[in-house]
Amino acid sequence: MNRFYLGALCLTLTCLGSMASAAPPQYTVIDLGNQEAGQGLVWQQLVETDVSYYPGLGSQNFAYASNSAAVVGDAVTADKGAAHAARWVPYVGGATFTDLGLLPNASQFGRDPSSHAYGLNLIGDIVGQSDSQYVESDGGYHAAHAFVWNSGVMTDLGAIAGNGYESAAHSINDSREIVGWTSTISSVDGTVLTRAFVYTAGTMYNLTFYEIGGPKYLLDDAWAIDCQGNIAAVGIPAGSSPPYPRHNYLLVRQGPARTNCVK
DSSP, X not given: OOOOOSOBOOOOOOBOOOOOOSXXXXXXXXXXXXXXXXXXXXXXXXXXXXXXXXXXXXXXXEEEEEOSSOEEEEEEOTTSSOEEEEEEEEETTEEEEEEEEOSTTOOOTTSOOOEEEEEEOSSSOEEEEXXXXXXXXXXXXXXXXXXXXXXXEEEEEEOTTOTTSOEEEEEEOTTOOEEEEEEEEOTTTOOEEEEEEEEETTEEEEXXXXXXXXXXXXXXXXEEEOTXXXXXXXXXXXXXXXXXXXXXXXXXXXXXXXXXXXX
């Protein structure tokens, strides 16, 4: 499984929401422009803060996200052969450490399996990516899947393309709506694509197909979701030609405003 060094979230989630409805989501998409010009956006900052001064599995720990409740990331094993998703709850003079472990029966050819935590909310949920029990469709490795963890249980969110393909979760709000990326299969030529997803009420949706007015933008990753269900994503305009102009997008959830969000 490849560790992500591209970017991570710095989104504070401060809402207290209920479980999302089962209705498919719909979004108005606002094009925020060229991605390189948007690197300073609040939600998009460099990944990986060294927190080796926290307790862990060995001598190296890395944080990817935090809020007022905890810090999450990964702890490198003592032999440096793998990493496990981790949570730290800081206190004056230190922090309590929780090894979040791996997806059930996780495996990896030639090395120990790994997991990484990339996002969290205020009600105990943590999301990320873990090696899984499923061999990749090409037989090369075991597929890494998006997960959500709560109270010691790590749940596999799967991938739209199937168990032999990959996904990763980057952010979760207090309504337990999750965003990230997933492998999908092109209905045109059967190629494997990377697409942004939102996971809500037990279903993973390819966000490109839930844009109001149809898929004007090919969204390949979603980095953050706020308490209103609005999403920060990246991708390219549909029909664009090489070199593909990567843009930042804001997906505005359609429907009544949520009144239980704490600003």
